[in-house]
Amino acid sequence: MTFADWISAPVNWVFLAIGLIVLLSGFRVVTSKNVVHAALFLVGALAGTAGLFLMLSAEFVAWVLVLVYIGAVIVLFLFGIMITRAPTGLDEGLDSDNKALPALLSLGLFVLLAWSSVAAFGGEEVASLGEPTSTETIATSLIGRFVIPFEVVSFVLLAALIGGITIARRDLTPLEEEERASV
Amino acid sequence: MLVNQFLILAAALFSLGVYGLLVRRNIVLILLSVELMLNAVNINLVAFESMIRSADATGQIFTIFIITVAAAEVGIGLAIVLMIFRNRRSADVSDLNLMRW
Numbered sequence: 001m002t003f004a005d006w007i008s009a010p011v012n013w014v015f016l017a018i019g020l021i022v023l024l025s026g027f028r029v030v031t032s033k034n035v036v037h038a039a040l041f042l043v044g045a046l047a048g049t050a051g052l053f054l055m056l057s058a059e060f061v062a063w064v065l066v067l068v069y070i071g072a073v074i075v076l077f078l079f080g081i082m083i084t085r086a087p088t089g090l091d092e093g094l095d096s097d098n099k100a101l102p103a104l105l106s107l108g109l110f111v112l113l114a115w116s117s118v119a120a121f122g123g124e125e126v127a128s129l130g131e132p133t134s135t136e137t138i139a140t141s142l143i144g145r146f147v148i149p150f151e152v153v154s155f156v157l158l159a160a161l162i163g164g165i166t167i168a169r170r171d172l173t174p175l176e177e178e179e180r181a182s183v
Numbered sequence: 184m185l186v187n188q189f190l191i192l193a194a195a196l197f198s199l200g201v202y203g204l205l206v207r208r209n210i211v212l213i214l215l216s217v218e219l220m221l222n223a224v225n226i227n228l229v230a231f232e233s234m235i236r237s238a239d240a241t242g243q244i245f246t247i248f249i250i251t252v253a254a255a256e257v258g259i260g261l262a263i264v265l266m267i268f269r270n271r272r273s274a275d276v277s278d279l280n281l282m283r284w
Contacts, residue, residue, distance in 0.1 A: 011184055019192045026196050026219055030203030035212060042215055045196070049222050052189065056233040061243045061250075065225070068250050073218070073257050080211045080261040084274040094209050096277075102205035106198040113194035117187060124186045126233045133240050141239035142247070153251045160255035168262035170269070
C-alpha cells in the first residue's frame with residue numbers, strides 16, 4: 001500500500017487530525033511551564049484517544065475513558081495541583097536542568113518501538129469502522145470468562161479506597177486526642 | 184486503516200511520557216506523564232483487538248482493567264503526594280533525598 005492510497009481514504013484524514021491533537025497535547029503535557037495547563041492538555045490527549053477508540057469500533061471503552069479519566073482522574077489531578085502548589089502561575093523549577101539525555105533516550109525508544117511495530121505488522125489492516133463491539137459482548141466476557149480478574153480489580157479498587165483514606169488522613173496530635181476523648 | 188498507524192502513534196505518546204517522567208521534577212507532573220504512558224498502552228490494546236476481533240473482546244476488557252488500575256494508582260499516588268507535601272512543604276522530587284545515598 002503506497003502513501004497515496006493511504007491518504008486517499010477519508011478515514012485516514014480523521015486519523016491524522018486526531019493523532020495531531022493527541023501528539024500536540026501530549027507534547028504540551030510534558031513541556032508546559034504551567035501545572036494547571038499541563039493537566040488540562042492531558043484532557044486533550046485523552047479526548048483524542050477516546051476518538052481513536054471510536055474509530056477502532058470500541059465504543060464502550062471510549063466512553064469509559066471519557067467518564068473515568070476526563071471526569072474523575074483529571075479532577076483528582078487538579079485537586080492535587082491546587083493543594084500542593086498555591087500559586088498556579090508560571091514556574092521555572094518544574095523541569096530538571098538536564099533535558100538532552102532524556103530527549104535522546106525517549107527518541108531512541110520511539111525509533112525502536114516504531115521500527116519494531118513496522119517490522120512486525122507491516123501491512124496488517126484494522127477492521128475499518130466496522131460494527132462496533134457491543135456492550136453486551138463486553139459484559140458477557142467480563143462476567144463470564146474474565147470474572148476472576150474482574151473481582152480482583154474490584155478488590156484493588158476497594159484497597160485503594162481504604163489506603164487513600166488512611167494515607168491522606170491527618171493524624172491527631174496527642175493534645176487533640178485528649179480533647180476528643182474528654183468530649 | 185493500517186494497524187501500524189495506531190502503533191506508531193502509541194509509540195510516540197509512550198516516548199513523550201518517558202520524556203516527561205525523566206525531565207519533570209514536580210510529583211504531580213510525573214504522575215501525569217505516567218498517565219500518558221498508560222494511555223499509549225490502551226491505544227495499542229484496542230488497535231490489536233480491532234485487528235484480531237476475538238469473540239470475547241479480550242483487548243477491550245484489558246483496556247478496562249488498565250483504566251481501573253490507573254484510577255486506583257492516581258488515588259493512592261495523590262494521597263502519598265498530599266502526605267509528602269504536608270510533611271515537607273514541597274512537591275519537588277529533588278527535595279526528597281532522605282533515603283538517597
